[in-house]
Amino acid sequence: LAPFNASYYKPLEEFGFFWAPAKLMEYLASGLPVVVSKYDTLEKIVGYGERGILVNPDKPDEYAQAIKMIRDNSSLRQKLSDNATRYIQEEQSWGKHAEALEKILTNVYNYHKRQRSKK
Known part of the structure; x- marks a missing residue:
């Protein structure tokens, strides 16, 4: 696994859209x-x-400064790393996504069930 990966994604601002690349979640x-x-x-x-x-x-210089800051500050690097893995495990796990989807589907099911019972 490489210590870093440089990727550039231009937002589709003219359409009012920006995505969060899946690889960002993998990096975290x-x-x-x-x-x-x-x-x-x-x-x-x-x-x-x-x-x-x-x-x-x-501002490309801000990218360079940020990369150097992470490279040169091992305690910052470790903090960011620990926080990233914890965030994914606690907030973005497949289990969390499954729970959120289950709630949505349950609400849709219950809504339609109520609508049918009104007829």
């Missing part, structure tokens, strides 16, 4: 500290210095 699950652009979706996942570092997407 692997404990890799991440440097990501300041977009709402990514900010919610990474947090402010919790699981990675957020930078201005239009």
Whole structure:
């Protein structure tokens, strides 16, 4: 596993859309500290210095500074790594997603059941 991976994803701002790449979740699950652009979706996942570092997407020097900061500060690197794996295990696990989906499906089922009983 590489100590880092550089990826660039241009947001589809003209359509009001931005995605959180699945590989971001894989990086976090692997404990890799991440440097990501300041977009709402990514900010919610990474947090402010919790699981990675957020930078201005239009300022390449901020990316370089963030990478150097992670490289040169082993305690920061360890904190980001620990927080990242814990976040995935506690908040983004398949079990958590299954629970959320089960709630949605149960609500849909109960709604339709009530609608049928009104007839």
